[in-house]
Amino acid sequence: MRDVAVIGMGLTPFGELWDTSLRDLFAIACADCLEDAGVARDQVQSAYIGCMTSGLFVGQEHLASVLCDYAGLRGLAATRVESACASGGAAFRAAYLEVASGASDFVLAGGVEKMNDGADATYCLATAADQEYEAYNGVTFPGLYAMIAKAHMAKHGTTPQQLAAVAVKNHRNGAKNPKAQFPLEISEKTVLGAVRVAEPLGLFDCSPVTDGAACVLLAPVEFARKLGKPVVKIIGSGHATDAIALHDRKDPSTIPVVALAAQRAFKQSGLTIRDIDFAEVHDCFTIAEIVCTEELGIFEPGQGGPAAAAGKTARDGEFPVNTSGGLKSKGHPVGATGIAQICELYAQLTGNAGGRQLKNPRRGLAQNMGGSGGSCTVHILEVEQ
Amino acid sequence: MRDVAVIGMGLTPFGELWDTSLRDLFAIACADCLEDAGVARDQVQSAYIGCMTSGLFVGQEHLASVLCDYAGLRGLAATRVESACASGGAAFRAAYLEVASGASDFVLAGGVEKMNDGADATYCLATAADQEYEAYNGVTFPGLYAMIAKAHMAKHGTTPQQLAAVAVKNHRNGAKNPKAQFPLEISEKTVLGAVRVAEPLGLFDCSPVTDGAACVLLAPVEFARKLGKPVVKIIGSGHATDAIALHDRKDPSTIPVVALAAQRAFKQSGLTIRDIDFAEVHDCFTIAEIVCTEELGIFEPGQGGPAAAAGKTARDGEFPVNTSGGLKSKGHPVGATGIAQICELYAQLTGNAGGRQLKNPRRGLAQNMGGSGGSCTVHILEVEQ
Amino acid sequence: MISPRYHREKPQRYRLEAGKCTKCGEIHFPPRKVCRKCFAREFETVELPRRGKVVTCTTVWIPPAEFDDQKPYVNAIVELENGVRLTVMISEAPPDEVDIGTEVEIVFRRLQHGPAWEVIRYGYKARVIAG
């Protein structure tokens, strides 16, 4: 396989963008990405676009056709990819493999979701769970993660304060991100006192409903080296699936699909978590960030909560997690999230992360998860020094 | 890139399968495919599954997770791929590229659609067109192809009898296909006298609403050569998109995305249409087969109709098209169709096509199209001799 | 049709507002964020001309449920005088009066009323110009 690099990124603002349609969101992110990369649109040979459920959110399928058309990319090979909230990560992996194979040189990986368009978001998102044997019985997505939290608390003594620490930290990071939906700091008191969604999760334990799009452009590393910019290589890609229903997995205090995807990415790169400087982690709910930091091996099982409370995952902590603000503060347009994570890695590794810039990070990891843990992708990016 | 072969296939019966759910359809096709290939399920590293709109048809997304779970394939990397009615072809291409890249050895390409589950199929299918600027104004999918037919008739003198010849021929082929939804011969009189759907198309010019699933397994050619079976190689893969709205393309009597995808597949294989022995062509409507045989170069522009009427595309004609019965007689579960076409190529090339077997075909082509021509894949398969 | 999407497209459906690329002059209907011809990203708003000709058409006998009360109706692709094309429903003409080349004008009409819990949809149709 050829070595592959990310050579440009584009990201719309994240938020409730009532005036901007699904197709326009993608067109903006795509145009920004190609400008950033400095590559002409007719050089792009292929695109993979992550989107969870445009059919339910806005009544439109055949996304590769409509989105590329409106982005001015007519003619290229383009495919929409879906794996619930991991759609973006899955699109990135498919784009990576196409460049690695040698079939194409310039491949776009995009993601988009238009969630504020009148549809019932709770219903639409529940289609990422088992519709017949979970959602049918009244369980919501916050409800599934609440059951994970309950099990984690019972097994490890994780506390509501530790969950709140994740939200507080991610909002502190998001406040430095001009694209974030909620770029404002919040206090532990705000999180703990918020309206209840599904016990033990309150409103501030949950990521918001967001419109947004993100794109990155991939190319062979040899090409990237000619650009005179930092060269950001993809050195590991892991992808895994698991049973869709939470009740069909052994221990609801764990999300094993994350460890499996990470293990594959680490194996490819020949690294361990100790070689990674920072990570974007799928914090759809505060408990998700805690469990995922354990599954990734950043902390031992049960230590994710105490570590968050101790500031270990803060921007100046020993292992910064979600410098972008995460899904929690930046927003979570489900199909776009996996690509937005890659954008944050790329921004940090090229030194363009503005007020939230880490000091000379060398390797970042992005972990993007579908449903309650039915699918996961993990990617590791490294900047050449 | 490594050379890649198809080493097994599985196909459910096609039809109105009220007793079989989306997940069960896929599980059956997948299990049949792995048995046919003789590969253990834990060797399968990855899967791409084409499905157009399970969100609208059955209210379920996150397909890669639920389908692999119910197929017993838990843990592998799996992604759902969507490009309207070309979803299956897009899944096949992604699977091909993953094996070609060297990232994985055994990759499943599947497709599934559960269309008979209570949802309004006309609405669901219209999401493959521009929902805001086509469907909003009352146009249906048969309506779009009817406008293509009208333009083709005006430009080339194509007749309703020539359209009918496509339906009669495909039903003659489908009558020999035990998996076909409507395995029965029909007469020109039946086609011309049928209830009108959208002028000049009647009911028998249209493919039916179908439940079904299809899978093929891909592996490196070196592995395929050890199996003691005919070795069926993928020698060309082309994929293209175009504007989603028919009114945004220059000439509605043509479907240029087909020619573009074919050109890419021919370029890769170093062949022309003259080197191909037979084809599965996307006959979602009779006019589609006529236009596509022209776009593929089998016939000159305007000659698709006369050629069909003259029997040139019959099983014993100079260029057999849709020996499977095509979408028309075999059925058209939209996400599965592109894979079912590959199954027919594989069956013909390995000598397993039963009563519809061609005499020693060497190379077959599969053309799978999305919407009214917003996307298309073309694949060329060759059996080693 | 749910209301946020409906409201966003009103300038197009009620007034045929298009986007003209300030760099190359290409007119896009509906407006786009990126010019399909030159990839520029600035546009001015222009209204489309109302007259045009039928490029191709069909009579729909089996419509989606929400158009069922209007069947059979004619759908057409119309090319307006400035070359922009629209998919329209033909208003107030029997099917046999519409053919390729038929001259039409764009008019504002109710398209359908849908189920009770949805917005009533309005927009453009095309009417045959008496010869």
Added chain:
Amino acid sequence: MISPRYHREKPQRYRLEAGKCTKCGEIHFPPRKVCRKCFAREFETVELPRRGKVVTCTTVWIPPAEFDDQKPYVNAIVELENGVRLTVMISEAPPDEVDIGTEVEIVFRRLQHGPAWEVIRYGYKARVIAG
């Protein structure tokens, strides 16, 4: 919920019918076409036991629209006596009576009635067994 899908799952929702692999004995609920454990494809129908314990649970305060009249309600994952797990709604118990380890029995109930044009959904819930 539209009716073909509803009717297909009735044996599970009304009678807790599961599929037991005739080769390895693994019990699947709902029944499957392929055994997740041994990949065999033949099954016999068995009914699930009715008693079990709560593995984890939550109180849902913000439900989807169609469950709004029942809020707050408790969802739980229940492990039945034979090890099979189900996601259920808890019937007839205030939230604070349900916790990890709580013993429950499966009962047949109306789950919700949905909008007027849909089927009324029935199925299983779980009831706390008085201690």
